[in-house]
Amino acid sequence: MNEPKESPHARNFMTSHVEVVTPEMPLSEVIRFLLKHHVSNAPVVETRNGKHFLVGFVSEKDCLSAVSNELFFGNPSPAQCAKTIMTSHPICISPDTELFAIVSIFTCHNLRHLPVVEKGVLLGIVSRRDILEAMETYYKQLVHNSDHERSLRDTSQIMNLRFTIDRS
DSSP states (O other): OOOOOOOOBHHHHOBOOOOOBOTTOBHHHHHHHHHHHTOSEEEEEEEETTEEEEEEEEEHHHHHHHHHHHHHHOOOSSOOBHHHHSEESOOBBOTTOBHHHHHHHHHHHTOSEEEEEETTEEEEEEEHHHHHHHHHHHHHHHHTSTTGGGOOOOTHHHHHHTTOOBOO
């Protein structure tokens, strides 16, 4: 009996080119950045030795909250920037995180994107759409396996991964 093909890992389908913002970027620039790049969120990084170190994640929701509070209550001092509105210590995954573990994180935490990080360095990002495409590809590969209907997967290894979160 053929064992189903090993499921893919984040490195196999993550987006490596990621638009990022800096911690000091003013709120108005963060909003323009998100709108210009047609993204709903962005990693906040500090660049050291040519590498992007993830320090947070900023979303449209963060911007909406900050700008509406500023308009309603007045300008805060100091002025809002990515660092003051971002989510610090976002949930991250490693490039070796398995597909079903990522699906579990997305569904349990209602996230749209996950940064892929190794030793604090941002390597890429995975979106729900990336996961859906990876699941479809994996599903097609399994359906073409003639023994798929009769084979059961050894879930002991996957069950350990479904709840692992890398907070590098």
